[in-house]
Amino acid sequence: xxxxxxxxxxxxxxxxxxxxxxxxxxxxxxxxxxxxxxxxxxxxxxxxxxxxxxxxxxxxxxxxxxxxxxxxxxxxxxxxxxxxxxxxxxxxxxxxxxxxxxxxxxxxxxxxxxxxxxxxxxxxxxxxxxxxxxxxxxxxxxxxxxxxxxxxxxxxxxxxxxxxxxxxxxxxxxxxxxxxxxxxxxxxxxxxxxxxxxxxxxxxxxxxxxxxxxxxxxxxxxxxxxxxxxxxxxxxxxxxxxxxxxxxxxxxxxxxxxxxxxxxxxxxxxxxxxxxxxxxxxxxxxxxxxxxxxxxxxxxxxxxxxxxxxxxxxxxxxxxxxxxxxxxxxxxxxxxxxxxxxxxxxxxxxxxxxxxxxxxxxxxxxxxxxxxxxxxxxxxxxxxxxxxxxxxxxxxxxxxxxxxxxxxxxxxxxxxxxxxxxxxxxxxxxxxxxxxxxxxxxxxxxxxxxxxxxxxxxxxxxxxxxxxxxxxxxxxxxxxxxxxxxxxxxxxxxxxxxxxxxxxxxxxxxxxxxxxxxxxxxxxxxxxxxxxxxxxxxxxxxxxxxxxxxxxxxxxxxxxxxxxxxxxxxxxxxxxxxxxxxxxxxxxxxxxxxxxxxxxxxxxxxxxxxxxxxxxxxxxxxxxxxxxxxxxxxxxxxxxxxxxxxxxxxxxxxxxxxxxxxxxxxxxxxxxxxxxxxxxxxxxxxxxxxxxxxxxxxxxxxxxxxxxxxxxxxxxxxxxxxxxxxxxxxxxxxxxxxxxxxxxxxx
Numbered sequence: 001x002x003x004x005x006x007x008x009x010x011x012x013x014x015x016x017x018x019x020x021x022x023x024x025x026x027x028x029x030x031x032x033x034x035x036x037x038x039x040x041x042x043x044x045x046x047x048x049x050x051x052x053x054x055x056x057x058x059x060x061x062x063x064x065x066x067x068x069x070x071x072x073x074x075x076x077x078x079x080x081x082x083x084x085x086x087x088x089x090x091x092x093x094x095x096x097x098x099x100x101x102x103x104x105x106x107x108x109x110x111x112x113x114x115x116x117x118x119x120x121x122x123x124x125x126x127x128x129x130x131x132x133x134x135x136x137x138x139x140x141x142x143x144x145x146x147x148x149x150x151x152x153x154x155x156x157x158x159x160x161x162x163x164x165x166x167x168x169x170x171x172x173x174x175x176x177x178x179x180x181x182x183x184x185x186x187x188x189x190x191x192x193x194x195x196x197x198x199x200x201x202x203x204x205x206x207x208x209x210x211x212x213x214x215x216x217x218x219x220x221x222x223x224x225x226x227x228x229x230x231x232x233x234x235x236x237x238x239x240x241x242x243x244x245x246x247x248x249x250x251x252x253x254x255x256x257x258x259x260x261x262x263x264x265x266x267x268x269x270x271x272x273x274x275x276x277x278x279x280x281x282x283x284x285x286x287x288x289x290x291x292x293x294x295x296x297x298x299x300x301x302x303x304x305x306x307x308x309x310x311x312x313x314x315x316x317x318x319x320x321x322x323x324x325x326x327x328x329x330x331x332x333x334x335x336x337x338x339x340x341x342x343x344x345x346x347x348x349x350x351x352x353x354x355x356x357x358x359x360x361x362x363x364x365x366x367x368x369x370x371x372x373x374x375x376x377x378x379x380x381x382x383x384x385x386x387x388x389x390x391x392x393x394x395x396x397x398x399x400x401x402x403x404x405x406x407x408x409x410x411x412x413x414x415x416x417x418x419x420x421x422x423x424x425x426x427x428x429x430x431x432x433x434x435x436x437x438x439x440x441x442x443x444x445x446x447x448x449x450x451x452x453x454x455x456x457x458x459x460x461x462x463x464x465x466x467x468x469x470x471x472x473x474x475x476x477x478x479x480x481x482x483x484x485x486x487x488x489x490x491x492x493x494x495x496x497x498x499x500x501x502x503x504x505x506x507x508x509x510x511x512x513x514x515x516x517x518x519x520x521x522x523x524x525x526x527x528x529x530x531x532x533x534x535x536x537x538x539x540x541x542x543x544x545x546x547x548x549x550x551x552x553x554x555x556x557x558x559x560x561x562x563x564x565x566x567x568x569x570x571x572x573x574x575x576x577x578x579x580x581x582x583x584x585x586x587x588x589x590x591x592x593x594x595x596x597x598x599x600x601x602x603x604x605x606x607x608x609x610x611x612x613x614x615x616x617x618x619x620x621x622x623x624x625x626x627x628x629x630x631x632x633x634x635x636x637x638x639x640x641x642x643x644x645x646x647x648x649x650x651x652x653x654x655x656x657x658x659x660x661x662x663x664x665x666x667x668x669x670x671x672x673x674x675x676x677x678x679x680x681x682x683x684x685x686x687x688x689x690x691x692x693x694x695x696x697x698x699x700x701x702x703x704x705x706x707x708x709x710x711x712x713x714x715x716x717x718x719x720x721x722x723x724x725x726x727x728x729x730x731x732x733x734x735x736x737x738x739x740x741x742x743x744x745x746x747x
Contacts (some may be wrong), residue, residue, distance in 0.1 A: 004500035005091055011460075014317045016334050018189075020602035021091050028055060029618075032094040035102055040237040042149070045106065047230040051595065052221065055075055062098040063103050069104055070217060077210040078735075084210070084534055085106075085185050085194035087607065090134040090316075091209040097604045100193045102135075102142060108195065109143050109181075109235045111216035113150035121178060125153040128166040130160070131289040131381040133193050134316045143181050143195075148235035152178075158244045162289040162314060163252055164382035169202035169547035170260070171253045176200075176538030183377070189285075189336040189599055190317055195310075201533055203480035203546035206742060240495075247250065264530030265556050266301060269434050273562035274555075277306045279373055284360065286321055286339045287380030288314035292369050294382065305557070310365060322356040327598060336600045341377045341386040342419055342524065343404070343593070348531055354417060357388075363409050366390060372570060373415060375559045378550040383582050385553040387423040389416045390572050403588040403697050404578050412601060416572055420524040421455035421589040421693065427553070427570065428458065428518045429578045430560045431464060431528055445505075445511030447486075449479045449519040452503060452664045453678050453691040456586035457579070460483040462583040467517060468510045471502045473665025473738070474680060479519045480546040484662075486510065486743045490533075500745050503664045516543040522591065526553050585673070588697040592704045594621075594688040605664050614686030620712030621688050622681040625668035627730040629661045631722050641721055648717045651705060665738045670707075677703050 005022060009015035025199050037044050046063060055063035076084045076099070087101025092101045117126050128143050130136040155177070157163055164184050171566045172180040180198035188194075197205040224230040235241065251254065256265070285291045291312040298304040308399040309464045312320045317341050327335040330348075337343055337355045343356050357377075366373065377386040391399070393412050399405075406414040406423065418426075428448070445467040450458050462469045472478040482500065492511055498510040516529030525548030533541040558568060564574055579587045596614025601607040628645065631637045637645075639660070646655040657673045667680025669687075675694025682689055690708030692700040714727070 003082060003431055010024065010315065010317055011320055013320050013323050013334065016325065017317075017602075018091065020334060021089060024603045025089060025092055025118070028057070029089070029092050029095045029097070033091065034094060035106060035142065035234075035543070036551065037138060037145070037234075040235045042239075043234050045232045045234065047107075047224050047226050047232060048221070049224055052104075052225065052640055059331070061617055064103060066096060066103070066107075067221070068072065069101075070095050070101060070107075071103060072222065073217075074214050077214045078165055078207050085188065085192055087189075087191050087604075088135060088193050089604070090191050093135040093138060095604075097445065097608075100195075102138065104143055105139050105147065105195060105298055106232060106312075107217050107220065108149070108213060109146045109475065112197070113147055114216050114422070115151060115212050116152060116178065118731075120724070121724050123153070124151070124178045125155065126178050126316075127155045127168055127172050127175075127180040127198075129157060129180070130162070131162050132318075133183065133185060133380065134190065135193065136183045136316075139183050139193070139195070140181075141237070143183075145234045145237065145239070146232070148239040149233035151241070153241045153243055153336070155243050155246050157252055159246045162292060164290060164549075164551070165196065166383055166545065166547045166549035166551060167253055167257060170257055170545050171199055171250075171542070172198050172200070173202035173534075173536050173542065173546060174253070174256055174260075176536045180652075182381075183518055184381040186381055187338055187384060188342045189338045190323070191336070191600075198546075201480070201540065201542070202486065204475070205653045206477055206481065208739070208742070225273075228288075233603035236263070247560075249302050250294075254293065254294065259492045260534060261297075263532055263534075265321075265431070265528050265552055267434075267438070268560050269301065269438055270555060270559035271301060271522045273559045273566075274303045274306055276502035277558070277562045278565060279370055280306060280308045280371060281561060282310060282366070282369065282375040283554065284309045284341075284377040284537040285309055285311045286341075286374055286378060287318045288663045289380055290550065291533040294378075294554070297551055301555075303558075307356070310360075321359050323359065327600070334600055334602070335598070339379055340384075340524075341388075342417065342591075354405075357407060357415070361414060366409060366415070368693075372565070374557070376554050376557055377416070378554070379524075382550045383548045384420075384669065385526075385550040385557070386420070386524060387418045387557055387571070389619075390414075391416050391570055391572065395570070395572065396578075399572055401681075402572060402579075404572050404575065416570075418571065418575070419589055419591075420520070420522050420526075421457065422575055423521050423557070424518070425455065425457050425461060425584075426560060426575055426578055427526070427556050428461060429582070430563070431517065431556060431666035434468075434559075435531075439621050443531065444513060444515040446516055447514045449482050451475070451478070451521040452669055453667070453689070454522040455589045456676060456693040457584045457589070458586045461578070461582045464584075466510050468514070469502075470500060470510075471504055471510050471664075473503055473741075474521065474667070476525055476546075477523065478742075479521070479666070481742060483519070483543055483546065484515065485603070486516075487533075488746065489538075490543075492507070501741070504662060504669075506648060514543075519544060520548070522589070524546070528552060528556065528631065539632065563711070585695055586693045587702055588695065588703055589693040590691070590697065590700045592690040592701075592708045594708050596686045596688075599685070601645075605743075609685045612695060617711070618651065618681045618686050618688050621679070621708075621710055622668075622712075623727065623730055624710065624712040624714065625661070625670075625679050625707075626663055627727045628732055629663040629668045629721060630730055630733055631726060633663070634662055634726075636723070636726060645715075645718050645721065648712070648715070649715055652708060653703060663734055663737060665741060675700060676701070677707055679707055
């Protein structure tokens with residue numbers, strides 16, 4: 001068996017990963033076969049009381065420590081921003097020491113099925129799909145067979161092949177399904193996975209939706225503890241409730257999706273431009289799962305010959321992208337930076353580098369492409385996009401002045417790397433110009449939804465163009481939640497102005513019967529709404545789809561590239577034009593990710609311990625700022641006292657021009673008269689994320705680094721002005737505030 005795993009590896013780095021996993025997996029785990037999905041007949045898995053407690057060779061040889069697994073799973077469900085994520089044992093998926101495992105997915109799936117049965121839906125139908133990650137097909141098989149056993153029909157692609165998250169979300173909405181299950185961990189490291197739950201509108205579960213089935217898992221545990229066992233049914237693999245035929249007839253929904261695109265971003269004005277492209281646009285297909293579907297979309301739009309592809313083969317190791325044989329500290333050993341192309345690291349000498357992009361080997365792969373070639377990089381579940389372009393090295397000074405990052409390809413060429421803040425600003429502006437060209441700009445009031453962590457430049461552009469903006473916490477589920485509020489008001493009061501609260505507690509007037517120009521977040525996800533509302537089979541109308549789509553971003557980006565090709569301009573020139581023509585001051589942005597442990601650690605015991613310690617540091621950092629914001633809101637302290645506390649804590653920073661500090665649903669937002677800094681704990685890991693936008697890039701980088709990396713220690717002045725009990729209760733108070741925002745304006 002060991003030899004088989006090693007021989008399965010696609011390269012030396014993956015072989016090293018496999019060997020690490022094998023070496024660190026105990027023999028009792030390797031022998032586990034509690035759920036045998038090679039058995040294609042119906043069967044029953046018996047959950048036992050013994051499974052709840054730790055393994056002991058003599059006293060509890062059947063121990064799986066499920067109580068501890070569930071404790072962590074529940075905690076994740078309360079705060080997760082994009083599915084309940086975590087590392088898995090990629091070779092032995094029944095290893096319950098890891099957050100994601102076959103037993104845990106079985107329990108969650110049964111719990112969701114029981115919630116559905118209790119609500120007595122008639123002929124419940126869901127969709128289940130996946131991308132390319134390790135064990136994804138296995139988990140998908142478990143999900144559909146459990147759902148079938150509990151009377152739930154599930155649509156799946158033929159052969160359980162991959163489809164992107166945006167297509168799964170679209171089909172759930174368009175077909176009027178009860179919901180969906182999608183297996184992905186977005187652009188996270190290779191050993192991570194997750195189940196992303198989709199509600200009946202194709203949007204990600206909000207925490208309160210997740211808690212319904214989490215509470216049901218608790219009931220299952222209580223019954224098992226009482227009776228000693230609990231039976232979980234798996235249907236036969238050929239059960240008629242596992243429906244591949246419907247997806248085959250729909251061609252995975254590609255034609256339905258094309259109809260949708262043609263009402264919005266794929267109208268003739270865009271496609272005419274793309275058809276005239278002279279230089280090909282390159283699509284970097286990280287992980288391979290975009291190609292199978294996006295290639296069909298481009299072919300049916302008649303523009304497939306305008307694109308070249310890199311990495312079209314599906315690979316759970318993601319073609320070694322982001323993987324190195326030394327860790328971030330330079331120590332020998334496997335290390336994974338994820339496949340987020342925008343990740344920036346600082347070397348010991350202070351030089352910046354893009355470790356993920358460097359691993360793409362563009363110095364070789366792009367050698368024969370002409371200057372101005374655009375490379376669009378998408379992630380394994382095909383919902384995020386990074387925009388890059390080959391430019392002349394003569395432009396370096398102008399790039400620096402504009403705040404555009406780049407890497408050297410050759411002596412005479414660089415690859416510009418646009419943050420999503422920069423790329424999406426260009427796409428928003430370009431889309432607005434297209435609507436004006438089609439005489440559609442004034443048909444409806446236009447509005448945008450953005451996360452607080454995204455750039456101030458989007459807000460500035462919107463003000464200059466008469467577009468309303470609603471700011472929300474980080475996570476596309478938050479964006480989808482606003483869409484639902486808008487749609488409810490359009491439906492119930494179609495001739496009245498729509499006024500909603502944003503997360504800053506501002507009242508935003510969207511006008512009468514508005515349309516969504518753009519919704520997006522700084523992490524690379526976006527969507528643009530069509531001019532006419534989208535109607536589902538069940539009669540639900542939507543201003544836009546519920547999930548970010550790199551396909552939409554690629555089509556709009558390609559149309560922009562074609563326009564600039566005709567005008568003989570680069571993206572960097574256009575970016576500067578957008579800034580200048582819209583009088584945008586906050587043209588710089590930055591983000592720092594502070595990780596408190598090595599996610600690539602193969603020893604789960606060390607990993608769990610390091611993560612726990614990291615979570616303590618993350619929480620302490622978060623509480624420092626969160627408590628200040630809440631104390632100001634509750635009038636325990638005033639703004640001048642906040643400034644004194646911050647100046648007392650950070651002697652190297654200046655807070656004299658701080659205008660406000662607010663809790664924004666999942667982080668703390670510090671607004672100055674020339675910048676913002678947001679500090680938020682990651683909703684999926686032991687990390688702190690520090691975001692900033694403003695007028696001076698070096699200043700932004702200094703503030704995010706110092707504030708983001710702060711230990712959270714409260715000095716004497718802090719303790720004197722803010723009661724200890726208030727500090728301890730800040731997290732609970734914050735959650736109450738968040739839930740009030742989520743549920744406000746619902747009709």
